[in-house]
Amino acid sequence: MTNTILIIADNQPLTAFALRTWAKESELFNSIIESSDKQTLKESLNNLFDEDVLLIIDIELFDFSDKDELLAFFQTHNQLRKLFIGDHFNEEELSLIAEDMQSNIVLKNVELEELKIAISFSLKGRYYIQSELLNLLMRKNSTQVKTGYEEVHLTPTEKDIVSLIASGKTTKEVAVIRSLSYHTVVTHRKNIFRKLGISSIHALTIYAIKAGLIDPTEYYI
The missing domain is CATH 3.40.50.2300 (Response regulator)
Structure with missing residues (x-):
């Protein structure tokens, strides 16, 4: 206990x-x-x-x-x-x-x-x-998260960090998995949020699902 x-x-x-x-x-x-x-x-x-x-x-x-x-x-x-x-x-x-x-x-x-x-x-x-x-939230936010993914230029590292965060990993866990410093991951995270025009992990998750970076059938937000 x-x-x-x-x-x-x-x-x-x-x-x-x-x-x-x-x-x-x-x-x-x-x-x-x-x-x-x-x-x-x-x-x-x-x-x-x-x-x-x-x-x-x-x-x-x-x-x-x-x-x-x-x-x-x-x-x-x-x-x-x-x-x-x-x-x-x-x-x-x-x-x-x-x-x-x-x-x-x-x-x-x-x-x-x-x-x-x-x-x-x-x-x-x-x-x-x-x-x-989650499906209801995605429909609601379909116009709030940028849909022109080709216009959002995330680097391979940023895409990997998006998938890790959206899959429930903490910033510290992402740093360990990617062999990066905690502060480097924080900087990447800030840049990702700025590029996508979002402000929450939930919005990041919706983007990751719509962009095909994570599989929603295997995901718990």
């Missing part, structure tokens, strides 16, 4: 019970806390400010008044690892969670094995978006 604390923020008894039961059996967490409303969630996070926490939350069941309040709430805990779950997500919600907040997200009807992967990625600080939601 690790020293990670799991917070389940979902007031649907069946979902909360299923997550709690699985979490206990997995032995990935040393304690499990349940929050049924925004106030108890806020109190839990404030009390665990210095702890290692994974939050699994269905924001539709909480009383956030609007997008700004939601963003402000989580900006207070910007180091918190989060996995958003829900019965469905519209384009605005998906964009907010995946792009603005750069958080992990799955539907509640996800298969157990995929949920395990999503939780594992979340614990490792890596990005994960369920493929069904």
